[in-house]
Amino acid sequence: MICFRFAAYATPLRTVSASQPARYNRGDDADPTQYLSLHPLGPLAELMRNADLRSLAQVGVVQTRTWALEVDLDGLPEINFDNADQFQISAEQLVSDDSQAACVDKSPV
Helix, strand or coil: CEEEEEECCCCCCCCCCCCCCECCECCCCCCCCCCCECCCCHHHHHHHHHHCCCCHHHHHCCCCEEEEEECCCCCCCCCCCCCHHHHCCCHHHHHCCCHHHHHCCCCCC
16 A cells, blocks of 8 residues: 655654654654555645644645655554444544544554
């Protein structure tokens, strides 16, 4: 499957831990969380949501690159509305605007 992500560094995937918390990491995890989107505009939408960018002028100054990655999905868990509770998260928390608080201490595996 082809997935997309923004990265301002020379590689599409993190090689060091994130310095701040996000949806599925506390910001001090040894293994970095990798965020991918199924649509090329997904990373921009997530950046706009996270940075509260609401105008064309704000988005117009964003300078980053979109990477396309081929990802092998074999063996990865699928978390959806029907099975979210098996991963200690509610279906509502999967789409909540405050999903960071709900997900940060959860491990899907």
